[in-house]
Amino acid sequence: MLPKTERFKQGARETIADPVIQESMEAVYNGFHNNRQSAGAATEGWDDQRDRGRAIKEHTIANLDYYLEMLTDKVDANGGNVFFADDSAAATEYILSLARTRDVKTVIKSKSMVSEEMSLAHEMEAIGIEAVETDLGEYIIQLAGEAPYHIIAPAIHKSQDQVAEMFAETTGTDPGQTPEELTTTARGMLRETFQRADMSVTGVNFAVAESGSIVLVTNEGNGRMCTSIPRVHVAVMGMEKIVPSMQDLAMMLRILIRSATGQRISSYVTMVNGPRRDEEEDGPEEFHLVIVDNGRMRLLADPKLREALYCLRCGACLNACPVYRKVGGHSYGWVYPGPIGAVVSPVLSGLKQGKDLPFASSLCGACREACPVKIDIPNMLLHLRQQIVEGPSEVRSVGWMERLGWRAWRFGNMKSGRFRTGGKMANLMGRPFAQGGMFRRLPPPLSGWTRSRDLPLTASSPFRDRFNKRRTRSEG
Amino acid sequence: MAITGRDTFLGRVRGALGRSPGVPEPDAATHLGLTQDDVRSAADGVRREMADQADSLLDAVADSAATAGWKVRRVGSPEDAADVVTEICIATDATRVLRSDQDVFDAVPVDAALGAKGVTPGIATVGEAGADIPSLKDVAFDSEIGITGVDYAIAETGTVVLHPRQGLSRLVSLAPGRHIAILNKGDVLPSLDELFTLERAGYQDGSLEGSMNLISGPSRTGDIAATIVDGIHGPFEVYLIIVG
Numbered sequence: 221m222l223p224k225t226e227r228f229k230q231g232a233r234e235t236i237a238d239p240v241i242q243e244s245m246e247a248v249y250n251g252f253h254n255n256r257q258s259a260g261a262a263t264e265g266w267d268d269q270r271d272r273g274r275a276i277k278e279h280t281i282a283n284l285d286y287y288l289e290m291l292t293d294k295v296d297a298n299g300g301n302v303f304f305a306d307d308s309a310a311a312t313e314y315i316l317s318l319a320r321t322r323d324v325k326t327v328i329k330s331k332s333m334v335s336e337e338m339s340l341a342h343e344m345e346a347i348g349i350e351a352v353e354t355d356l357g358e359y360i361i362q363l364a365g366e367a368p369y370h371i372i373a374p375a376i377h378k379s380q381d382q383v384a385e386m387f388a389e390t391t392g393t394d395p396g397q398t399p400e401e402l403t404t405t406a407r408g409m410l411r412e413t414f415q416r417a418d419m420s421v422t423g424v425n426f427a428v429a430e431s432g433s434i435v436l437v438t439n440e441g442n443g444r445m446c447t448s449i450p451r452v453h454v455a456v457m458g459m460e461k462i463v464p465s466m467q468d469l470a471m472m473l474r475i476l477i478r479s480a481t482g483q484r485i486s487s488y489v490t491m492v493n494g495p496r497r498d499e500e501e502d503g504p505e506e507f508h509l510v511i512v513d514n515g516r517m518r519l520l521a522d523p524k525l526r527e528a529l530y531c532l533r534c535g536a537c538l539n540a541c542p543v544y545r546k547v548g549g550h551s552y553g554w555v556y557p558g559p560i561g562a563v564v565s566p567v568l569s570g571l572k573q574g575k576d577l578p579f580a581s582s583l584c585g586a587c588r589e590a591c592p593v594k595i596d597i598p599n600m601l602l603h604l605r606q607q608i609v610e611g612p613s614e615v616r617s618v619g620w621m622e623r624l625g626w627r628a629w630r631f632g633n634m635k636s637g638r639f640r641t642g643g644k645m646a647n648l649m650g651r652p653f654a655q656g657g658m659f660r661r662l663p664p665p666l667s668g669w670t671r672s673r674d675l676p677l678t679a680s681s682p683f684r685d686r687f688n689k690r691r692t693r694s695e696g
Numbered sequence: 697m698a699i700t701g702r703d704t705f706l707g708r709v710r711g712a713l714g715r716s717p718g719v720p721e722p723d724a725a726t727h728l729g730l731t732q733d734d735v736r737s738a739a740d741g742v743r744r745e746m747a748d749q750a751d752s753l754l755d756a757v758a759d760s761a762a763t764a765g766w767k768v769r770r771v772g773s774p775e776d777a778a779d780v781v782t783e784i785c786i787a788t789d790a791t792r793v794l795r796s797d798q799d800v801f802d803a804v805p806v807d808a809a810l811g812a813k814g815v816t817p818g819i820a821t822v823g824e825a826g827a828d829i830p831s832l833k834d835v836a837f838d839s840e841i842g843i844t845g846v847d848y849a850i851a852e853t854g855t856v857v858l859h860p861r862q863g864l865s866r867l868v869s870l871a872p873g874r875h876i877a878i879l880n881k882g883d884v885l886p887s888l889d890e891l892f893t894l895e896r897a898g899y900q901d902g903s904l905e906g907s908m909n910l911i912s913g914p915s916r917t918g919d920i921a922a923t924i925v926d927g928i929h930g931p932f933e934v935y936l937i938i939v940g
Binding site: 248251254272275276278283286289293296298299301302303304306314354355356357374376378383400402403404408414415429430431439440441442444445446447449459463464465466468469470472473481485486488491492493494495497499501503513520521535659674 | 697698699700701702704705708709712713715717718719720723725726727728730735744745748760763764765806812813820823832833834837852853855860861862863864865866869870887888889891892893895900902903904905907908909910911912914915916917918919920922923925927928929930
């Protein structure tokens with residue numbers, strides 16, 4: 221999708237001012253957060269498992285070329301096809317051309333964040349192919365024409381009434397339906413689509429290098445439908461989603477699922493090892509694995525950002541983050557919201573445009589604490605902030621006014637005389653505008669400061685003068 | 697089949713990592729470095745444990761499966777298992793029943809038990825490979841109950857493991873509104889670790905099915921107003937009949 225990361229501040233303001241969403245979401249985030257914490261507490265050696273999970277990712281990413289080669293050799297040997305895509309356009313083109321040459325009419329999609337990067341469903345609809353999101357949350361936001369609000373719960377911001385109204389418009393059902401009734405309605409609509417689909421596009425939670433397998437984690441079973449019915453299955457993955465060995469999966473699944481929903485395991489975990497075998501009763505005739513860069517190479521090349529590629533996309537950092545919880549998922553303006561989104565979205569979709577995201581954090585560390593592989597998100601946010609302020613000119617993004625302001629500040633602080641005079645001048649010139657020694661509201665560009673707090677007037681008698689006066693008094 | 701665009705892509709990955717091609721240093725973090733003999737003997741150990749601990753593992757999976765959302769029924773004999781299947785079909789008014797073509801039905805007389813009540817279960821197989829896939833799909837979606845055996849169950853998570861293959865369609869455990877799985881004593885693994893040890897040993901010995909499904913309860917969603925609802929795409933009710 222096209223990034224709207226530059227709208228962060230505006231989006232955040234709108235969400236903060238929306239009392240309905242503020243109130244309804246708090247319980248949801250707390251639910252996720254508490255479930256994760258109890259699941260961790262109930263798991264023997266939880267912290268140790270997180271360390272081991274991190275070690276696996278660290279090793280795999282440090283040798284990514286080796287494991288990508290192994291993975292793709294095995295997919296090939298299993299009878300699948302592999303396409304390496306430098307960017308989302310190349311990945312989209314490959315999948316669209318598959319759909320065209322296979323005479324595909326209907327595509328079912330299982331949740332895939334990478335395909336959101338590509339706006340794949342939209343691109344398919346544009347060339348006349350029906351593309352239906354089958355994760356219920358994704359289905360709802362597809363009807364609404366919106367972006368996912370949360371990594372694992374894309375439509376979590378929609379109230380029951382909003383969903384009921386949307387379904388009523390689409391299918392003519394009663395707009396007063398309960399979640400149970402709405403789910404049954406969606407079941408009916410989607411089962412009909414599953415049956416006639418001739419191609420599926422899924423994401424990949426893990427790819428196993430040694431066997432060329434891909435693993436899908438779902439609760440709904442749409443991942444299973446997508447890998448059982450259509451004659452063509454396309455799996456799309458970010459290049460980082462690899463584990464070396466099948467035996468590494470056990471622990472990775474444990475930490476992913478517990479961190480995402482607090483479950484011991486999701487209702488379904490599906491491992492796909494290529495197209496259906498000849499003697500099998502059903503399953504896809506073709507299997508394609510699309511491995512996508514789309515900016516990830518920039519994360520890989522920067523040793524300080526590389527660990528962003530350890531991310532399992534569990535969403536735990538979102539639920540833990542005091543900023544995400546207030547500003548909501550859409551404010552971040554691209555596919556990945558929350559703390560990990562504040563790192564990944566600007567790097568993948570444009571640091572200049574997304575310059576506000578790395579600043580959308582109090583650096584409290586709750587995200588690092590929640591992360592199943594202990595990604596040091598605060599440290600990466602600081603690194604990005606530094607790049608935005610001091611980095612090479614193509615990424616640096618500081619307004620001329622701010623630069624000018626800091627230059628003046630520097631000039632004023634270089635000599636004690638300038639500092640003293642500056643302080644006095646600020647007091648004299650500011651006094652008429654201050655109330656009770658405080659500026660309540662300042663004009664731009666300083667209005668940002670006074671919007672939520674006051675700025676004190678510089679003291680009429682600076683500390684140094686008072687200190688000297690007192691010393692003279694006590695000595696005298 | 698085909699790999700497209702790999703060389704340049706891997707070149708860029710190496711450039712970003714500052715790494716030259718080659719095998720990584722062994723790292724204890726991953727299991728990849730285990731030799732085939734290591735894995736094989738670990739798998740032998742797992743099979744011994746499954747046999748030695750069969751009773752306690754069966755008790756454990758009965759508990760964890762119930763927690764995961766299975767309706768668990770324990771029976772003493774294959775005949776009793778067939779009676780429970782019939783009971784479920786009658787209680788749910790199901791007449792369109794589909795079963796897989798697995799060995800378990802040689803022992804568990806489901807056809808006879810259902811037949812006595814006037815229900816003839818369909819058998820989900822296409823006969824000659826690929827001959828009639830559309831109609832198997834139609835039958836599976838039209839069926840009210842799907843019955844399968846269980847390749848393994850997992851005590852840690854309350855999971856049923858199925859490898860779709862000849863005689864075991866991917867859809868029998870997925871498309872009907874209810875799924876009944878029949879588990880025999882001795883097929884229970886302690887945890888996911890043991891499952892993937894066995895899978896890996898099998899793979900190293902040259903066996904890799906097209907897919908593997910881990911099923912842990914009914915199809916579920918929480919996507920509308922964070923309310924958990926069973927039965928979005930797959931079965932809304934799942935039964936685990938434990939024999940032994």
